[in-house]
Amino acid sequence: MATRALQPPTDAERIAALEAEIGKLKRINAALMDRVERSTDLQGNAFSLFETAISLEGKVRERTLDLERALDALASSNAALATAKEAADDAQRRLRDAIESINEGFAIFDADDRLVLCNRTYLGLWPNIADRIVPGMGFDEIARLIGQDGTTLGALVAPDRWVSERVAQHRVAEGGHVHALADGRWIQINELRTSEGGIVGVYTDITQVKADDARERTLELAEKTAILQATLDNIRLGVCVYDADRKLIAWNGPLLATIGLPADGMPLVMTHDGLVATCERINGPMQADRPLDWLPPGSADMVTQRRHTDGRTVEVRRSSMSGGGMVMSFEDITERLRAAEVLREANESLERRVLQRTADIAAVNARLQREVAEREAAEAAMRSAKTAAEEANLSKTRFLAAASHDLLQPLNAARLFVAALGDRRLALPTRALVRQTGSALDSVEDLLEALLEISRLDAGSIVAEPVDLALDELLESMRAEFAPIARARGLSFRIEPSGHWVRSDSRLLRRMLQNLISNALRYTTEGGVEVTCVTTGRDLTIQVADTGIGIAAVDHQRIFEEFQRVGETGRDRGIGLGLAIVQRASKMLDHPVSLDSAPGKGSRFGVTVPLATARDARQQLATPLRRGQLARRRILVIDNDQSILDGMEAMLEGWGCEVRSATDAASAMAALGADRPDVIVADYHLDNGATGDAAIADARAHCGVEVPAVVITADRTPELREALSARGLHLLTKPVKPAQLRALLTRLATG
Known part of the structure; x- marks a missing residue:
């Protein structure tokens, strides 16, 4: 012992x-x-x-x-x-000197909760009562003095409640809490209990931190507002948003036309009451279901139809907001209802015919030949219905192509004007505005391209065409595309060569890697991104690893859904479609996608592709562009949109080209006269059903030679690309990237 x-x-x-x-x-x-x-x-x-x-x-x-x-x-x-x-x-x-030397307020209370020691910084937090705070005072006495003096905002509003809550926080003495002072400062109080039962409190001024956080939140709100407005302006429904005071805070362009107001009618709908009164005056009295009435918070969404005195029918959707406001959308469904009515009448007619036919069959059931004839007639009707359905589907496809053309047309014009401005000598503030405008157009373009790509993948318009390809060539293009972005953000970016061949669709696999690398750079603020390849048996996994914020396990499935974002950095926020495209392409190619990630530990995405037999690969290096190669080159531009012609002319003349513009084939002949252009650039969809390839054929016949030509269109279907390629025409999709157009024109004009 x-x-x-x-x-x-x-x-x-x-x-x-x-x-x-x-x-x-x-x-x-x-x-x-x-x-x-x-x-x-x-x-x-x-x-x-x-x-x-x-x-x-x-x-x-x-x-x-x-x-x-x-x-x-x-x-x-x-x-x-x-x-x-x-x-x-x-x-x-x-000890007293050390306490006085620190920047934070410092106070020690003994086991009886009486003040033992404090520094001048602590007393400076309460200037009006500093002379009354002395060692030996109980904490509750000090709290009552602060509450009576109104030094904090909480004490100004409810002194007694603030004192009781503050004393309760002090007695717990676990962790920190924040208080706002009446003079605008913010302090963070951290209190811990000592081994003898006393309490040590550290009071830190976090006013600057709060101000920085407020500025960051303001910038983030401004970005969200800009994206919301851009989205609203690009949908065909009329949309308006009212706050809890029933005042208009957001709307889009189609709103006034949809509800029947002129372009200068916005002052009439600045309040919800004004909207209701104006609609009653212009479109007639309200129906019994009151389709424009205000919805209280928590109400279910309401969808109603309102018939206007001019014969139109508008579908009104109302949704209450958590803050007490309301969102309203207006869609003209007149044509849709008319089509539904025609279809209903056709269905009723078909039902009557079927009933009559059934009665005839029952009456002459004994005659086998009549029964066979009736069956053949029914089969013919089914074939006719199938043909009608296929024609309807083709019509829908054409409608989507036309809609995308109309949507991308103004964006294409804006990009051309911005590119033309960028080539001019401008003041630094003006150049910054041009650069910001170009960045905004890039964001809109990315959103539209992602939405169109999602729709094409869902509709089966994109068909995978697997081939054997050298993976290093694809990875090298990724290095060239993203290395400048990583360098600008102060991140390391490394791609490890693989030396393997894989079997995949090069376009879809490239899109998957672009989205994964772009996401990795977007959500990484320190460290870098690394792309490596690991072989397992007859498969190869391309891994994209980053040192970013990481993703919680509960979000691993959700991030592959549309418009889902996790852990915003506030730098360049995505639109939430990149991983949705990766998921769809993965299923189409049968390339499994894996994810290993945790908060604070970065993320590692993997795409598994089958290996292919390696063979010699020849690098096809593009001829570098030289400045001045387009000088004095004659370019013929054909487009039915005058804004596109103006933008194209401004940009091409900035490159030193001689531009001839026309809206159709006839005016193109007049613009050329006896001259022959070096290159023809034509929009595919022209007025009166005319097409750009036909206009190019007329221009070539006029010149007597096969002039190099480029067709610009929003139609991304493989059928159109193959048809134009068969005629020896080059294709660019809208919105046109100026650098891409310039490179193609240089190659065609100088080749």
Whole structure:
């Protein structure tokens, strides 16, 4: 068994022991003296008295020596105590100096919750009551003084409640909490309990942090507002948003036309009451279901139809917002209802015919030949219905192509004008505005391209064409595309060569890698992105790893859905379609996609593709472009949109070209005269059903030579691309990228 070590006595214990020993000696001395006196009185013997005195003297000498030793020990103890007190005073002075030197407010409370020590920074937080805060005060007294003075915003609103909540926070003393001061400052209070039961509090001024956070939130809100407005302006429904005070806060271009107002009618609908009154005055009285009435918060979405006095029918959708506002959308469904009515009448007619036919069959059931004839007639009707359905599907495809053309036409014109401005000498502020406009157009283009690509993948318009391809060529193009972006963001970007061939559709596989690398760069602020290849058996996995924010396991499936974003960085936010495209392309190609990620540990996406037999690959290097190669080249531009012609003319003339513009084949002949163009650029969809390839054929016949030609269109179907390629025509899709157009024109004009 271990022996417990004896603890040395303290100074106070040693002094008490010495005092007890001195008292004992005094009592012994008194007893001896009393004994001597009594012996003298009783016996009167001088020798006995002398003998007693000698003995007493020896004992007194011994006790005196013991007393001197005790006094020496007491003096040493007092000296050590003085030294210890001096050291304690020095330590306390250094502690006070250290506390005063820190920037944060500092306060210590003992186990009875009374103030022991604080610094001037702590007192500076409460300037009006600083002179009344002294050591020994209880925390609840200090809290009441602050509440009565109204130093914090909470104390200004409800002093008693603020005091009770603050005292409760102080007693818990776990973690930190934030308070707003009445003078506009913000402080963060961190309180922890000491081993002796006291509490240490650190008061940090976080006003600047709060201001920075407010600015960041303002910028993020502005970006969201811009994206929302761009989205609203690019849909065909009329949309308006009212706040909780029923005031208009957002709308889009088609709104006024849909509800029947002129272009200058916006002041009439700035409030919800104004909208209702204006619609009643222009479109007639409200129906019994009140399709424009206000919806209280929490109400279910309402979809109603309103018939206007001009014969139109408008579908009204209302949705309440959590903050008390309401979103309304208006869609003219007149044509849709008319088509539905025609279809209903056709169905009723068909039902009547079927009933009549069934009755005829029942009446002459005995005649087998009649029954066979009826069955053949039914089969013919089914074939006719199938043909009609296929024609309807083809009509829908043509409608989508035409709609995408109309949607991309103004965007194409805007890009051309911005490119023309960028080639001119401009003041720095103006150049910055041009660059920002170009960036905004890029965002709109990315959104439209992603939406169109999603729709084509879902509709099966894109067909995978797997071929054997050299993976390093594809990875090298990724390096050329994203290395400047990574360098501009201060990130490392490394692609490891594989030396393998794989079997895949090069266009779809490229799109998948573009989206994965773009996402990795977007959500990485430090470190970098690395692309590596790992072979397993007869498969190869292309891995895109980053050191970004990471993704929680619960979000691993959700991020592959449309318009889903996780962990915004606030730098360049995506639209939430990249991974949805990756998922669809993965299923089409049968290339499994894997994900390994956790918050704070980055992400690693993988695309597994089958290996192919390696063979010699020849690098086809494009001829570098040289400035001035298009100077004095004659370009014929044919487009039915005058804004496109103006933008194209401004951009091409900025490149030094001589431009001839026309809206159709006839005006193109007049614009050329006897001259021959070096290149013809024509839009595919012209007026009155004319097409750009036909206009190019007429222009070539006029010139007598096969002039190089480019067709620009929003139709991305493979059938059109193959048809134009068969006629020796080059194809660019809208919106046209100026650099891509310039490279193609340079190759055609100088080749």
